[in-house]
Amino acid sequence: MVITERSHAAAPRDLAAPAIAIRDLTVAYRETPVLWDIDLDIPAGTLTAIIGPNGAGKSTLIKAALGLVPAAAGSVEIFVRPYDEQRLRVGYVPQRGSVDWDFPTNALDVVLMGTYGRLGWIRRPGRAEREVAMRCLDQVGMADFARRQISQLSGGQQQRVFLARALAQDADLYIMDEPFAGVDATTERAIVDLLRVLQARGKTVVCVHHDLESAPDYFDWLVLLNVRVMAAGPFAETFTPENLARTYGGRISLLSRLAEELEGRA
Amino acid sequence: MSGLLRDLLFDYTLRNVALGSALLGIVSGVLGTFALLRRQGLLGDALAHAALPGICLAFLLTGSKAPIVLLLGAGIAGWVGTMLLLLIVRRTLLSEDAALGIVLSTFFGVGVTLLTFINQRGDANQAGLDKYLFGQAAALVARDVITFAILGGAALLLVLLFSKEFTLLTFDPAFASSLGFGTTRLSILLTSLIVVAVVIGLQTVGVVLMAAMLIGPAAAARQWTNRLAPMIALSALFGATAGVSGALLSFTRQGLPTGPTIVLTLTAIVFGSLLFAPARGLVWDRLRQRHRALSGPMPTPVALVESEGSRP
Numbered sequence: 001m002v003i004t005e006r007s008h009a010a011a012p013r014d015l016a017a018p019a020i021a022i023r024d025l026t027v028a029y030r031e032t033p034v035l036w037d038i039d040l041d042i043p044a045g046t047l048t049a050i051i052g053p054n055g056a057g058k059s060t061l062i063k064a065a066l067g068l069v070p071a072a073a074g075s076v077e078i079f080v081r082p083y084d085e086q087r088l089r090v091g092y093v094p095q096r097g098s099v100d101w102d103f104p105t106n107a108l109d110v111v112l113m114g115t116y117g118r119l120g121w122i123r124r125p126g127r128a129e130r131e132v133a134m135r136c137l138d139q140v141g142m143a144d145f146a147r148r149q150i151s152q153l154s155g156g157q158q159q160r161v162f163l164a165r166a167l168a169q170d171a172d173l174y175i176m177d178e179p180f181a182g183v184d185a186t187t188e189r190a191i192v193d194l195l196r197v198l199q200a201r202g203k204t205v206v207c208v209h210h211d212l213e214s215a216p217d218y219f220d221w222l223v224l225l226n227v228r229v230m231a232a233g234p235f236a237e238t239f240t241p242e243n244l245a246r247t248y249g250g251r252i253s254l255l256s257r258l259a260e261e262l263e264g265r266a
Numbered sequence: 267m268s269g270l271l272r273d274l275l276f277d278y279t280l281r282n283v284a285l286g287s288a289l290l291g292i293v294s295g296v297l298g299t300f301a302l303l304r305r306q307g308l309l310g311d312a313l314a315h316a317a318l319p320g321i322c323l324a325f326l327l328t329g330s331k332a333p334i335v336l337l338l339g340a341g342i343a344g345w346v347g348t349m350l351l352l353l354i355v356r357r358t359l360l361s362e363d364a365a366l367g368i369v370l371s372t373f374f375g376v377g378v379t380l381l382t383f384i385n386q387r388g389d390a391n392q393a394g395l396d397k398y399l400f401g402q403a404a405a406l407v408a409r410d411v412i413t414f415a416i417l418g419g420a421a422l423l424l425v426l427l428f429s430k431e432f433t434l435l436t437f438d439p440a441f442a443s444s445l446g447f448g449t450t451r452l453s454i455l456l457t458s459l460i461v462v463a464v465v466i467g468l469q470t471v472g473v474v475l476m477a478a479m480l481i482g483p484a485a486a487a488r489q490w491t492n493r494l495a496p497m498i499a500l501s502a503l504f505g506a507t508a509g510v511s512g513a514l515l516s517f518t519r520q521g522l523p524t525g526p527t528i529v530l531t532l533t534a535i536v537f538g539s540l541l542f543a544p545a546r547g548l549v550w551d552r553l554r555q556r557h558r559a560l561s562g563p564m565p566t567p568v569a570l571v572e573s574e575g576s577r578p
Contacts, residue, residue, distance in 0.1 A: 063440075088446075090444070094438065104488065105493065105494055106492070106493065109493075121431065
């Protein structure tokens with residue numbers, strides 16, 4: 001990825017500055033562009049949803065921002081500095097399905113991995129790290145499952161373990177890939193509560209989200225994505241039938257239903 | 267039995283063979299755990315086959331049959347094979363198993379061709395290179411065992427140092443990368459250590475059977491525990507047990523080759539573990555199913571949690 005040094009990189013930390021600033025980001029798989037010329041500022045302190053149809057490049061966008069997939073062009077800054085300098089301020093929650101849950105480990109050990117970034121190479125986690133991990137498990141209501149082998153947790157419990165691992169990073173910006181996908185009602189509530197707590201503590205949270213119906217209740221900033229950024233801004237202003245129609249193209253039935261719902265809300 | 271124990275302690279040949287096989291079992295047991303959990307069970311197979319042309323080239327270039335020279339050649343060729351493998355996976359659309367197959371068969375083909383060429387030269391010195399195909403543990407001498415101990419000890423020390431990083435890489439490489447741990451460098455280091463295990467195994471079990479030494483102990487160990495550290499320890503123990511008991515078995519029976527006997531002993535441990543391990547054994551699984559069927563359609567709460575959690 002090309003990360004250009006920007007002139008204001010040395011500026012003092014400014015709360016009004018965006019948590020994520022993406023410029024001219026293009027990602028291509030072979031010849032096909034997956035993300036095209038993305039320009040995006042996500043303000044600090046927001047709960048942001050990235051929404052778009054399947055294949056819109058939502059996961060790719062956050063992976064490219066985190067340097068996990070190579071970008072053809074563009075730059076990403078986190079809190080007005082190149083991402084490489086800011087890794088410790090970013091907590092990443094991958095999709096739950098991205099790991100093998102039959103791995104021989106328990107919930108506490110997975111959460112402990114969140115402290116590895118600060119520990120750096122070779123140094124091992126000790127009592128202090130274990131206490132942090134336990135606190136984070138407790139925060140997502142999973143303290144009783146600390147010693148449980150991870151394959152013996154339900155999908156929602158596994159998702160909460162992933163969230164606890166991100167909490168253990170003690171980051172300023174949390175980037176989550178579909179945290180609500182396939183979770184039970186208890187977990188969904190736990191995640192929503194957690195997002196609110198994080199926001200109250202001044203953290204920024206960016207979630208890839210797939211459920212249009214729940215999105216207005218959970219988030220206050222919206223990015224509509226379909227290979228390009230179709231619209232971005234404060235949630236209520238951006239979540240309009242016109243913007244959704246442009247983002248989702250021809251899926252009329254879903255859109256008309258949503259339009260009715262939106263009018264019902266108004 | 268006591269006679270066997272005395273031989274194990276005092277018979278020069280048996281002691282070397284048993285020690286060398288035990289060292290191989292420990293090193294391949296530890297590294298095989300990571301290979302198995304990364305779903306790279308056949309990586310060791312490809313690396314072992316890739317080592318054969320290295321052995322032949324080392325002999326052709328130096329004219330020496332000294333194990334240290336040949337194993338250096340094997341290590342270099344195995345490492346080149348690894349890098350080629352990573353390159354193919356990275357730069358082409360081929361999946362990892364296809365890349366493994368290509369590297370394995372190409373290198374092995376070149377190796378067998380070179381071996382035939384060397385044999386046909388009628389060089390009085392050539393005899394014995396083909397022992398690396400199936401191993402010749404009975405020919406291990408004290409110097410080999412010391413070489414194994416140094417190589418294996420260094421590999422195990424590195425695993426100990428980087429155990430946190432290797433665990434992270436194995437469980438969740440994307441997360442490891444987001445924390446700033448270079449996953450490419452870590453992968454290369456881990457795979458290079460597997461090359462070391464392969465090099466140790468070439469003299470003992472040979473190119474063809476080496477894969478079993480990497481997969482077997484780890485697969486058996488996974489059956490008995492749900493934690494990584496005990497799994498690694500158990501895998502090393504199974505590897506060492508198979509090594510020593512295989513060496514003893516082949517010592518007591520004339521005409522039993524050591525390498526294959528070690529692998530067969532290991533196979534017995536693997537099958538025993540697959541069938542009878544308490545939580546994951548197939549036998550208990552079948553019994554539980556029958557019990558459940560007999561006691562009616564209502565699953566117990568524990569079973570409910572397990573079935574819900576096993577496939578999200």
